[in-house]
Amino acid sequence: MDALRINSAFPESDRRSPVGVEPTAVAIRCEGVTKDFGQGETRVQVLQGINVEVPYGEMTLLVGPSGCGKTTLISIIAGLLDATQGRVTVLGSEISAFSGGKKTKFRLANVGFVFQQYNLLPALTAAENAAVPLIIAGINRREAVDRAGEMLEKVGLGNKRKSLPSQLSGGQQQRVAIARALVHGPRLLVCDEPTAALDAKSGQTVMQLLRESACRPDRAVIVVTHDNRIYHFGDRIISMSDGRVESVHTGEQVKHFTHGGE
Numbered sequence: 325m326d327a328l329r330i331n332s333a334f335p336e337s338d339r340r341s342p343v344g345v346e347p348t349a350v351a352i353r354c355e356g357v358t359k360d361f362g363q364g365e366t367r368v369q370v371l372q373g374i375n376v377e378v379p380y381g382e383m384t385l386l387v388g389p390s391g392c393g394k395t396t397l398i399s400i401i402a403g404l405l406d407a408t409q410g411r412v413t414v415l416g417s418e419i420s421a422f423s424g425g426k427k428t429k430f431r432l433a434n435v436g437f438v439f440q441q442y443n444l445l446p447a448l449t450a451a452e453n454a455a456v457p458l459i460i461a462g463i464n465r466r467e468a469v470d471r472a473g474e475m476l477e478k479v480g481l482g483n484k485r486k487s488l489p490s491q492l493s494g495g496q497q498q499r500v501a502i503a504r505a506l507v508h509g510p511r512l513l514v515c516d517e518p519t520a521a522l523d524a525k526s527g528q529t530v531m532q533l534l535r536e537s538a539c540r541p542d543r544a545v546i547v548v549t550h551d552n553r554i555y556h557f558g559d560r561i562i563s564m565s566d567g568r569v570e571s572v573h574t575g576e577q578v579k580h581f582t583h584g585g586e
């Protein structure tokens with residue numbers, strides 16, 4: 325969707341691959357990724373050697389039963405958690421080799437997040453909420469709010485710029501959260517159960533919006549979901565079970581995918 329083309333708030337140097345690493349058709353590559361929580365007798369291995377690739381220009385759904393490790397995996401991909409072992413390459417950068425500070429910088433510049441519970445600040449208007457990533461990037465408040473207002477227009481909420489979250493429906497709040505996730509021009513959008521709190525119609529609208537923002541050759545979108553009403557939006561469905569990738573469905577196979585809904 326051309327309407328969603330936006331300028332990044334971050335310097336090009338934070339957004340590009342390091343020198344010598346060319347962008348490829350693979351946006352995310354996980355190789356032998358494990359994650360342990362706890363130590364000694366309480367240690368649990370939640371991810372047990374994940375090997376997976378997510379291409380640019382597609383919407384990838386990550387499905388599987390509760391507790392199988394979906395949120396843990398996307399948190400590692402998004403640079404919020406460190407893997408215990410393995411290599412994680414995101415947008416051409418091997419983030420598993422980054423220090424904490426470098427990973428945070430990379431995340432702020434390159435990753436947008438959408439969560440089940442919108443996470444909007446109740447005292448801020450829709451435009452102020454959507455402006456938060458720009459303000460974090462150092463853009464002055466007035467310009468940030470103006471740019472966020474334009475983004476709200478693009479997600480169909482131009483007339484709600486001054487509304488507080490409490491004055492918006494669940495679907496509208498999620499659209500504000502999408503505007504916030506996209507406002508700084510991230511090349512990776514990570515969504516954790518974005519439709520779980522929405523009725524069927526709002527869920528479809530939100531997925532359509534996410535899909536339109538995903539279908540760019542230089543962007544990737546990954547959506548964790550239990551919601552089998554939205555599986556048809558995926559170009560690729562990665563199914564997990566017990567900390568492992570069980571199957572990857574693409575193309576025509578996606579239409580026939582039924583497993584994983586709860």
Ligand SMILES: Nc1ncnc2c1ncn2[C@@H]1O[C@H](COP(=O)(O)OP(=O)(O)OP(=O)(O)O)[C@@H](O)[C@H]1O
Nearest residue numbers: 361362368370388389390391392393394395396397
């Ligand atoms: N910080 C933590 N410390 C200890 N265990 C954790 C931690 N975070 C997650 N876990 C455990 O890791 C497992 C996987 O959790 P995760 O949230 O990744 O699963 P999920 O597939 O996203 O589940 P759901 O669909 O219910 O959100 C669960 O058993 C969970 O209890």
